[in-house]
Amino acid sequence: MTERAERRQLLKRELQRIDGKSPEAPTPLTKHVKMAASPFHVLRGTAQVFYADLASGQLPLPAPMLEAPLTRIVGDCHLSNFGFFTEDGSYGDRVIWGPNDYDDAAEGHAAFDLSRFCVSLFLASDYLEGLIEGRYTSAEQFNGTNAPSRNDAAKAAKAFLKAYRKACEHVIDQPETRDWAVDDFGKSHFLAAPLKRAISRAPGGQNFYEKSSVGKLTVATDTGFRFKKAQGKLAAVEPDMAAELRFVFRPYLDDTILDVAQRLGAGTGSLNVERYYFLVGPDAGPSEAAFRETHIVEVKQQRPAAIIEHFPDLSPVNRMDPAHLTIDCQRRMMRRPDLVLDEVNWKGLHWLVRSRHHARVTVDPEELLEAGAPGKALKDYAKACGTALARTHGRVDRRSVRFESAMAEALEDFDKELIEVAREYAQVVRTDHRILKEMLGQDGKSNAA
Template identity: 25%
Template sequence: MAKAKSGNSKKVEPPEPPEKSIDDRYERRSKAFARLSAGIAAGKYLVPPKFLEGQARRLHVRTTIREDHSARISESSKEAQDKFDKLSDGLFHFFRGTALLFYRDMAGEDGHMPTVMALGDVHPENFGVMPDRNGAPIFGVNDFDETTYAPFSWDIKRGAVGFWIAALEEGDLKPKKARKIVRKFVQGYALAMQRYANKSTESNDAYRIDNSPKVIQRLFEQAWEERKDWLWDDYLTPNGRGFRSDDELQPLSTEVDKFQKAINDLARSNGIDAPDRAGELKVKDVCVRHGQGTASLGLPRYYVLIEGPSQDATDDIIIEFKAARRSALDGLTPPNAFDAGKQAERIKHGQRVQLAHGDIFYGAVEIDGKSFMSRERAPFRDDIDLDDLSFKSWKHYAKVCGAALAQAHALSDDLGRIDYDVEPSIMDAISPLELFVDDIVRFTEEAVERLERDHAFFREDHKHGAFDSLDVVFR
């Protein structure tokens, strides 16, 4: 209140203007976490939200999930509610779909550890078979939506938690066996990283059907399908001229010109000369793809049908365009100068670094002024069926995934923006190895216990409609 000017009249200061929108409030919250992260990384004694308990933790979980899905909730997206139903169904789905919640608990941690191009969302189903630059199948990390530069240990920690939860829920295994699977994952990473430190072969290595362990060879065999059968069984109309209409595919045939421009922009940006298998990169049809993904469920996603050389709909190619969003790690990692530009450019950069032999159609374009990432769909694009793994196969699979992650990290100083030798630095950081493995196991057990409590909070809140709308701002 201001001082009186004269007599009894007083001037009342106007209240502060309200925040412009819910997005403004969430942006302020995001910046607050960035300051928290920077402070912890600088050695200040600050308390991250993982130490919250009871109602305070419940409100943190609720607000973080609302914030992470603000656009989808505000648009009253049915797929947003489908996602929340899916997260409610199981702990593994909840873990996969709440990366922002996970990483806010880690804000600023491990600032002393070597930085790599991190995948950001490591778990057993984010490794799989996909096309390489020539359209041939390879195995490796296959989801780059969260990728950014971060301490290498962040990927290991999230991967360890992912393997633990998946082993319990998808594999129906006990904690004692899950602990052994996590150890195999970390040991597989360390063994591969030591090999790259001794002999730099990471740029040339690739898991193919001829050189992979048996558990991955079986995945190659199970994933394979003839392109003609794949196209006609899953996507095309009876005449083969376009996408069929069903509960997953919604044709947008009037949008061909718009997406032809997107394909042309992609070809120009990636330096793609129309390959033999893609004809003239002519767009035949476009559709919206509904109901796909876990973390990305509810984000706009399109499939574009490219006419193949034969022009008989037996060798057509499908390019996927998916709306890009901010990485869950953004502002939470120890400070670094990385800025790839728009979100799809960040994703494209991560894929180019981490997958040396990757899909030539992996890229970034703008559609209607929004940032979209692109990649090729393929008949053999698949991940492993976790329900079918024996305990022995789980251990083998975890070890291979650890090695594939090590290869992705080791490329950070070859193809990325790291200006020192990553491999020997990481080997120094994880020495002595047994202590490092024990630390990761202890981190995992604590994180899983916290995640179980968070999931219980979420399920109860979801049942009461907490995610039907955003936080209300009264002043």
């Protein structure tokens, strides 16, 4: 079997294992079609393949970076899994920047997160260049004719690792800084405008009643707030299922259940995962006071973290059931995690219960095209992610600075090697993208096995 044929079999096996369906099926999953948009989207939707390649040596990381103490990692660490959100879930009003997706969080090597993020920088650059050149298409609207180059991506990766190392060194000198927030940017910083947008959606912000998660997904009725069902994100739930959902999950919620809906779609990696939204709040007529106390709680089917299949013996921590592991990681890694955060075993599956942040702003890569200097914007973005990620990793061990000391030393000497490894692996993902398109029959070739 040729190397390319082996790669095709790997992709087919891993996608079918996680998604329950092969891209070669007569009617492919929406997720797989979305992934075919670009190699960047392939990376986002195939965390399991990334870990298969780490385990096999296809992605060889510098050995000293694997000698640092294990910590909790994001697991699916890439450019689009950072953003602005309100702390304490739907109970807080302070907006910070940091990792915003813990579905694949587990105990592992910090270098797994670092390398995956660096790969995403190279693929984001390729994606944006491809949009301008017409090689790729986007569902997002964008303006601009300049994209960050691959050289810009390398500079951003260097800035990301340097910011991570500097944050580790800061914690070594002042351990309390691991709990500092990343929440302030100068006027010329690429993230200044998105931060302003997020603050306006938080409680007390001028757009809270229209643009917060509750504002965008609800409507006021004579009997109180209810979900908008006909706007593409939510669907009505059959009465019997709604009654069961209310009965099963009410003990884990903190107020009256006002409405229930099924969430349609989501991120690239979890498009086929079942999830529901509960509208929770005071059982009263619509008013500004009632709106302020109303929030959304998500109930999501939780799968095992991507790392576990290919690193089953890395840590006993990862033997926790999937929902509990996510909760454990989120509570340890975040400064102030959601106050509504729990797990339920229902229908023989593990379900994660968590509040939706009032203000949640993710910066789409396409927005970099609208920056006056996209290379600098990507670098600023990467630095903010590096600082936030170092503190997120470091919060797991609050008794010592052993982790920070080991990572700072390893990054001092092996950052260039890690960047080069990430650059080379980005090319592997580009090949995966071409293979996926072949399997979907998008390259004029048969999608037969």
